[in-house]
Amino acid sequence: MLKFKLARLRGPSIAETGLDLKLSATEVEPPSLEQPKSDKVALPGSFQATLKGRLKLLAPVLISVILSMVGQLILKRGMSDLGPVSFTTRSLPEIIWSIATDPFIIVGMVIYAVSVLYWLVGLSRVPLSYAYPFISLSYVLILGASFFLLGEHLSLLRIGGVLVICLGVLLVAFSNPSDNTNHTKGEGVKP
């Protein structure tokens, strides 16, 4: 219980931990190290080890959420540059060509594809009901981006809602992540 309380105190710096994760993610160890009993993770004694274990476990999921947000922002920039899509002034092939050759769209799509890759890596390690709630962190990131990048005014209700979401995400993060799926363990199944 003490562990959990400490975790909640450390909790509000979700954005920071997300950034830390990028560093640690570049040195993700080969699966051979993690393979043995990787479905029984992060149940160590000390709080530090717990936090570290959870962050490592969640790294691909969090990277995916951050990358998809970055991709969305770049896609939005590209589509804003192109202006409203009108089917009356231009033909469909022309529209598709202008979208497909826009540098912002291309970069945004590539980043989005990488985020899907990380999502799949995340799904290979943790249960779906554990990973999926972290998608709601996009609301937090949208709030940050609209405040810092777009200079929008934030309503109290929206800030409150995002804080409630953060609390929920922390609860999920500290729930037991061991994968208890009966149908498969994936061993020996060649894709």
Added chain:
Amino acid sequence: MSIFFPILMSSILGVTGQLLLKVGMSKMGSVSIGGGGSRVVGLVRSLATNFYVVGGLAVFGSGVFFWLVALSLAPLSYTYPFASLSYALIAVTSFFLLHEKIGWLRLAGILTICTGVLLVALS
């Protein structure tokens, strides 16, 4: 056509897509993205030939299509709160279909997130 049809279709297809992705990735076992370009290419190749992963992405994509239809029929402020529906649906379907263990802590977290999403939607 009722506005609920595309909204529900997008939620159901989105959740179905995620379930398929999860089944596909569980069959592959724990994978890693690090370790150089050739391994990433190998990973992408094994993903692209995984029936569940490809199917899941296709189903997920068709869910996005219905979401766009919903957006064209109703204002974003109306469709937005339905996003919280998928969090609840994922919890229910992972429990019953994937037989994942969902403890009280995770359940409370998911319900808290739904509340937060609704608050954001009201703002």
